Amino acid sequence: MRILVTNDDGIYAEGIYKLASALEKLGEIWVVAPDRQRSATGHAITMHDPLRAEKVNFFDKSFSAWSINGTPTDCVKLAIEALMDKKPDIVFSGINKGPNLGTDVLYSGTVSAAIEAAILGVPAVAVSLADHENVSYDYAADFCASIVDKVLNNWLPPDTLLNINIPNCPREKLNGVKATTLGVRKYKNAFVERIDPRGQVYYWLGGEIIDHNNEEGTDIHSVQNNYISITPIHFDLTKFDLIEKLNDWNIELA
Amino acid sequence: MRILVTNDDGIYAEGIYKLASALEKLGEIWVVAPDRQRSATGHAITMHDPLRAEKVNFFDKSFSAWSINGTPTDCVKLAIEALMDKKPDIVFSGINKGPNLGTDVLYSGTVSAAIEAAILGVPAVAVSLADHENVSYDYAADFCASIVDKVLNNWLPPDTLLNINIPNCPREKLNGVKATTLGVRKYKNAFVERIDPRGQVYYWLGGEIIDHNNEEGTDIHSVQNNYISITPIHFDLTKFDLIEKLNDWNIELA
Numbered sequence: 280m281r282i283l284v285t286n287d288d289g290i291y292a293e294g295i296y297k298l299a300s301a302l303e304k305l306g307e308i309w310v311v312a313p314d315r316q317r318s319a320t321g322h323a324i325t326m327h328d329p330l331r332a333e334k335v336n337f338f339d340k341s342f343s344a345w346s347i348n349g350t351p352t353d354c355v356k357l358a359i360e361a362l363m364d365k366k367p368d369i370v371f372s373g374i375n376k377g378p379n380l381g382t383d384v385l386y387s388g389t390v391s392a393a394i395e396a397a398i399l400g401v402p403a404v405a406v407s408l409a410d411h412e413n414v415s416y417d418y419a420a421d422f423c424a425s426i427v428d429k430v431l432n433n434w435l436p437p438d439t440l441l442n443i444n445i446p447n448c449p450r451e452k453l454n455g456v457k458a459t460t461l462g463v464r465k466y467k468n469a470f471v472e473r474i475d476p477r478g479q480v481y482y483w484l485g486g487e488i489i490d491h492n493n494e495e496g497t498d499i500h501s502v503q504n505n506y507i508s509i510t511p512i513h514f515d516l517t518k519f520d521l522i523e524k525l526n527d528w529n530i531e532l533a
Numbered sequence: 534m535r536i537l538v539t540n541d542d543g544i545y546a547e548g549i550y551k552l553a554s555a556l557e558k559l560g561e562i563w564v565v566a567p568d569r570q571r572s573a574t575g576h577a578i579t580m581h582d583p584l585r586a587e588k589v590n591f592f593d594k595s596f597s598a599w600s601i602n603g604t605p606t607d608c609v610k611l612a613i614e615a616l617m618d619k620k621p622d623i624v625f626s627g628i629n630k631g632p633n634l635g636t637d638v639l640y641s642g643t644v645s646a647a648i649e650a651a652i653l654g655v656p657a658v659a660v661s662l663a664d665h666e667n668v669s670y671d672y673a674a675d676f677c678a679s680i681v682d683k684v685l686n687n688w689l690p691p692d693t694l695l696n697i698n699i700p701n702c703p704r705e706k707l708n709g710v711k712a713t714t715l716g717v718r719k720y721k722n723a724f725v726e727r728i729d730p731r732g733q734v735y736y737w738l739g740g741e742i743i744d745h746n747n748e749e750g751t752d753i754h755s756v757q758n759n760y761i762s763i764t765p766i767h768f769d770l771t772k773f774d775l776i777e778k779l780n781d782w783n784i785e786l787a
Contacts, residue, residue: 321606322575322639329727329735352575352640353738360723361736382652385576385645385768386606398636418787425787433782439772453786458779462770469614473583481583482615484607509784511775514639517714518693521765525712528687530763532707533672533679 282427283358283367283396286375286496287317287351287388294374294408294416296338301420302371303340305427310337310344311358313388318375322391324356325349329410332362359399371394371423371430373406374416378444380409380498381464384512389494393440394514402430403440409502418453419445422507426466429506438515444498444508456507462497465489534560536681537612537621540629541571541605541642548628548662548670550592555674556625557594557727559681563611563621564591564598567642571604576645578610579603586616605646613653619686621747623685624650626679627660628670632698634663634752635718638773647694648768656683656684657694663756672707676761689765696764698756710761715749719743 282302285296290312299308314333330349337344345362347354351372359366372392379387389405396403404426408419408529422445430441442461446453473481493500501508536556540549544566553562569586584603591598599616601608605626613620626646633641643659650657658680662673676699684695696715700707720740726734747754755762 282727316581319578319580320575321577321645321687323577323604324573324575324738326573326738327570329737330724331733331735350577356723356738358738361726382768384770385648385652386578391575393638394639398639414771422787426784428786429782433778436772436775439775450786456784456786458776460773460776461769469610470584472615479585481585482611483583484580484610507786509779511772511779512770513772514636514770515715516638516691516766516768516770518765518767519714521693522712522714524687525763525765528683530680530683531708532704532710532761533676 281367282306283309283311283352283370285312285351285372285392287313287320288311288376289315289317290346290468294376297416297420298371298374299342300406301424308342309358309363310342311347311354311362313351313354314346314348319386320350320388322352322384322394323350325353330357332357351388351399352395355392355395367401368402369427370401371406374419375407376414377407377411378409378502379405379407379442380444380502381462383464384442384461390442397438397440397514400437403439404430404443406443408447409444414447418450439511439513442510442512444502446502446505447460448505453503453507454505455502456509459498459501459508459510460496461510462499464499535621536560537563537565537624539566539605539608539626539646541567541574541646542630543569543571544565544600548630551670551674552625552677553596555678559678562596563612563617564596565601565608565616567608568600568602571642573640574642575640576606576648577604579607584611586611605642606649609646609649619678621655623681624655624657625660628673629661630668631661631665632663632756633659633661633696634698634756635716636764637718638696638715644696651692652768654691656689658697658779659686660697662701663698666700672704690768692767693765693780696766698762700756700759702759706758706759707761710763711755713752713762713764714750715756715764716747716753718753771784
């Protein structure tokens, strides 16, 4: 089996090292990841600049490892379409430092990398550790290794991938695994205004989380209650049930 | 009425000028757009650098216009949450130079800006001219102005926006307007490999379009047949019909 591992925290982040190391026993590992922190890049691709792929040593491992001056989506595209001589059997993206829950998956480089793999016809899993501090990736990495067979032996529709969020707590505090829907994550006070030494205004994206609709069954609710959340997500954004109604709007040529 | 206009081709692109000018008769125009070409940025947001908003003159118009050193998503977020004293009634993103059809909407800065507006609770429309050469934005801009009332008077669900692609042909060659689904757009030969003057390999994202599933009813089919395509798209990526099946996989804690 051949497993492609990527992330959006950069190739030298702890999360991708722990993930790739846990998957090593299952097959041949390829690591193709951004040369630096690329979180919040969404599904950006690099069209206006050339991409470089530098073969690198990956810590103490002998994996095929490539550092790319692009986004997570670029990494998956370049790995599958240029660097690898045959397609991987599965793609893992992560382990992200911090959750990717609810509406936030739209901004996530971690999730976008997995979406790109699914677009290219490879089963894909995005994995995030739902915390920013005192993170411990070991259990999350083992969990990823434990589900590979299930992902490959069950039928994952071709337009679908899995988005997994794992609470950052010891194994014995976890209550189980839940299949979930995406919740709604909103922020207030989104921007912090500052003045630079030259008197010019600038803004930092900030924002406190306000979680809505976190009823049982959502990813946000599950993680808050110490369940591992697995959300099946797809990339067909068509809002099918509005098409008929749109025809009733009688929009005509101007 | 207050209309926010943005794009991903940059604030000095012809498409946004034509769009904002056509909408001027309907209300107060705000232009908040990237300081340069930002296409293919997907739903990227700027978290690791400060954002600057520079008040600029917008050609011969007296609109409130701001040039932002960020992505289209940043522009919408910053406009609505920091620059504007009250929310716009509608957001238009475009007119993009080139189509945003099928799976490609995931990469599109134009569409992502409209998604961000919808997330922030504002009705939103992304508009693209489906050609890269000999583009003429005038009719497309007039069409946008003609649908504002319909968008505001009909019910657009809060998680939904409209993605419009307009064929680049004279008005008399257009066959009508269709409500469509997203088609599937794939590429072959995705990367072009080159060698730099120092002997190092680099890659350009290239790729020839291979369109699949372009049956009637898709956006791709409609534009190819000289219909304006209007696709309702939403941003809840949950694949609902897989949740029950996922439970049957019996994934347990490792």
